[in-house]
Amino acid sequence: MRPLLNNTRAIRHIRSYTYKTEPSKYPGHVPTNCLQKLFLAAGSGIYSFFNPRRGDLIATLGEATALPPLMYRLRDVMLSDPTGRRILRERPRITSKTLDIAALRKYPANTVGKVYSEWLDLEGVSPDTRAPVRYIDDAECAYVMQRYRECHDFYHAITGLPIIIEGEIALKMFEFANTLIPMTGIGAVLAPLRLKPKQRERLRTIYFPWAIKNGATAKPLINVYWEEVLDRDVQELRDELGIEKPPDLRQLRKLKISHL
Amino acid sequence: MGSTTGRKFSDIQSDVYDVVIVGGGVSGLTLAAALKASPYTSALKVALIEGMSLAPATKWDPSPDQLSNRVSSITPASQAFLQKIGVWDYVYPERVRQYDDMRVWDGVSGARIQFDSFQLDAAGAPMAYMTENLNLQQALLESLAEAPGDNQVKIFDSTKVEQITNSTDQLDDVDLSSWPAVKLSNGSTLRARLLIGADGVNSPVRSYAGIESRGWDYGQHGLVATLTMEWDDRQDIAWQRFLPTGPIALLPMPGGKASLVWSTTPKLAAHLKSLDPKAFCTLVNAAFRLELADLNYLYTRSDPEEIEAEFEWRDGMLPMEDEGAKFPVRVVEVQENTRASFPLRMRHCDSYVAPRVALVGDAAHTTHPLAGQGLNLGQGDVASLMSVIERAVVRGADIGDEVVLQEYWAERYPANHVMLGVVDKLQKLYCTDSKPVVALRSAGLEVVASMDWIKKLIMKQATGI
Structure with missing residues (x-):
């Protein structure tokens, strides 16, 4: 009797859909096709929904859902700005090696560097906790995603939104309005389903309106060369970028205020 | 009998032409050359008026490493026509x-x-x-100079058209009233059995004929x-x-x-x-x-x-x-x-002809350069008008008769209109970066690009063969 899967052509045909991939385009690139991205997105999405602390899964979700037109749009935002172009050209990376955190701690109060280092200490995180980009198929767009990811902590610092889940969601909405990276939008819409009604109300009435308004009207944050503005006054930079500081989330939580 | 203006008969006769062409650009010169090249029309008395000097074209001494910026794309159909009327042989092939x-x-x-x-x-x-347009112009002028001496096209260059009126003269037994009288800046007045407007977008001949240009x-x-x-x-x-x-x-x-x-x-x-x-x-x-x-x-x-x-x-x-x-x-x-x-514009005249008047080239239509058709539409006009004039001469009809000229308009207007329209729509389709429009036009282009028979059809239209 003939084995069920003896037809090698059929197998090759199936393989051509599941395994066939492009050659690697940059170090660390894992080429994937549409179907594979779909699985990656579904898997990482579902798992990170129940484990929001799994930053690596959220990163994977971000890459698997990064629709090329939106990534090219964000890259074009950078290409249209002198600083953005310089960032793309020099491709700086933010790690504890490239950034001297100890020195930042000694910066004058209210400078970007000081606020950032305070924020790192307060939240107990380090710039090295960011995973490298693997699943974006264009080398330059991969760098744009990497840059967004490494600058994410600066966004926390400049907005003052804490790393607790509510702050994270509010910031995601802000980022979506500012960068249109799909994952940030997906996160901002789906993650609140896990919250308590009070928390959801706080997001809906206070933080989402702030995030959408500020994200959409502020200058593109992707074009900020953070390494070069560390000694600048944080409020001055906020004014320059067109960002209003949102109400202190930790305070509102303490006072159990869910709308202003 | 006799002249109503009181001038002598011989004065008038020397200034009476079968065809007066206003405009010494490529279209006007091509018509002149074509008239002289055809055995049916070579005997016609032809004058050509150009406001600028034609010396840069007649005395053109091109240096191999310099190129004029006025350049045209000539389709095989236009080239074949220039070949037929014996002009292409005078074109510098190395240019x-x-x-x-x-x-x-x-x-x-x-x-x-x-x-x-x-x-x-x-x-x-x-x-x-x-x-270069100059290469064509010099070839056209060269071929005109080759015609036998008594039969040459009379060229008035550096001469402006001051006024075009209806003649009131009477010549022998020919009634010249209703013939256009072209008053030149050198003082003479030419009377034309057929006046050709090859005088560009702001054509004075078109204004005289009262033809509306739209676009x-x-x-x-x-x-x-x-x-x-x-x-x-x-x-x-x-x-x-x-x-x-x-x-x-x-x-x-x-x-x-x-x-x-x-x-x-x-x-x-x-x-x-x-x-x-x-x-x-x-x-x-x-x-x-x-x-x-x-x-x-x-x-x-x-x-x-x-x-x-x-x-x-x-x-x-x-x-x-x-x-x-x-x-x-x-x-x-x-x-x-x-x-x-x-400036780029689209213009198309309501008609190319009026009694004793015909328009060719840019005087009749102007298009966007994206399809490289500007000069070629003019060449098509000349080829069509030529065959109409030839037929009229063979039949013994008056070449200035509007009924005769209507045939030219009927043949060229639809063809030009389609070309102007297609170019105009392409221009509009591509001058946007609106996402849905880009997606549609790109899908459309890819369909066309994958179907050779459509491409062949487009090529046929664009090359004119």
């Missing part, structure tokens, strides 16, 4: 470059289409001949320039990229040169004209090679070194295999004083 491949793409989406003569089942047959301005300027390429690409390819500000085309010319036609906003055209020559070349390269975001950024810069550095960085990221296949060889130099721009 003609033909191309047999055309690559056109969407600057927003990158969707492409390639036309090559292999698809026309005519491998190596040219799609068009590129040459619109594209709000774009056509920037032309003569460029030197990094090396002479032996592939004879015409390149065109549709940018949202207008198409940019690079057409191969002899000796590793190329002719640029860059349709863009008037503001950008002015900026590009004033830019440092080296930076201008870099921007031309960028316009063919780089992303729109890069190009839009470079438009805002004016420091040549910065432009160069930005270009080199982005250009260095392009895949090697695209070189020479997806965009042209780099431009390295722009010939001095060849950057010029002019």
Whole structure:
């Protein structure tokens, strides 16, 4: 009797859909096709929904859902700005090696560097906790995603939104309005389903309106060369970028205020 | 009998012509040459009036490394006509470059289409001949000078048309009333059995005939320039990229040169004209090679070194295999004083004919240069009008009779209207970067690009054969 899967052509045909991939385009690139991205997105999405602390899964979700037109749009935002172009050209990376955190701690109060280092200490995180980009198929767009990811902590610092889940969601909405990276939008819409009604109300009435308004009207944050503005006054930079500081989330939580 | 103006009979007779052509551009001169070349019409008495001096064309002494920026693309149909009337033999062949491949793409989406003569089942047959307008003009004037002495076209150059009126004269038994009388700046008045308006967009002949011209301005300027390429690409390819500000085309010319036609906003055209020559070349390269975001950024810069550095960085990221296949060889130099721009518009006359008047070329219609059809539509007009005049002469009809001329209008108007319309729609379709429009037009282009029979059909229309 003939084995069920003896037809090698059929197998090759199936393989051509599941395994066939492009050659690697940059170090660390894992080429994937549409179907594979779909699985990656579904898997990482579902798992990170129940484990929001799994930053690596959220990163994977971000890459698997990064629709090329939106990534090219964000890259074009950078290409249209002198600083953005310089960032793309020099491709700086933010790690504890490239950034001297100890020195930042000694910066004058209210400078970007000081606020950032305070924020790192307060939240107990380090710039090295960011995973490298693997699943974006264009080398330059991969760098744009990497840059967004490494600058994410600066966004926390400049907005003052804490790393607790509510702050994270509010910031995601802000980022979506500012960068249109799909994952940030997906996160901002789906993650609140896990919250308590009070928390959801706080997001809906206070933080989402702030995030959408500020994200959409502020200058593109992707074009900020953070390494070069560390000694600048944080409020001055906020004014320059067109960002209003949102109400202190930790305070509102303490006072159990869910709308202003 | 006798003249109502009181002038002598012989005065009038010397100033009476069968055909008076106003305009010494390519269309007007081609009609004159065609009239002299045909055995039926060579005996007609023909005058040609040109406001400017024709000496630059008659005494044209071209240097091999200089090219005029006034260049035209001549379709095989136009070339065949020029050959038929014996003009093509006078064209300097070393100043003609033909191309047999055309690559056109969407600057927003990158969707492409390639036309090559292999698809026309005519491998190596040219799609068009590129040459300077001066080369054509000198060939036309040369061929006119070859006609027997008593039968030559009387050329009045550096002579302006001051006024066109209806003649009131009576000549022998011919009633000259209703014949156009063309008063010239040299004092003489020519009476024409048939007056031809080959006098361009603001045609005085058209105003005289009271023919309405309709259309619109594209709000774009056509920037032309003569460029030197990094090396002479032996592939004879015409390149065109549709940018949202207008198409940019690079057409191969002899000796590793190329002719640029860059349709863009008037503001950008002015900026590009004033830019440092080296930076201008870099921007031309960028316009063919780089992303729109890069190009839009470079438009805002004016420091040549910065432009160069930005270009080199982005250009260095392009895949090697695209070189020479997806965009042209780099431009390295722009010939001095060849950057010029002019407003682009669409115009079409309600009619090409009136009693004793016919319009040809730009006087009858003006189009966007994106399809390289401007001169060729005029050549088509001349060929059609010629056959109408020939038939009238054979039948013994009056060549100025509107009924005779109507035939010319009936033949050319629909053909020109279709071409003007298609070019106009293409212009509108491509002058946007609206996402849904780009998606639709790119899908459409890819369908066309994958179907050879449609491409053949388009090529047939564009080459006229």
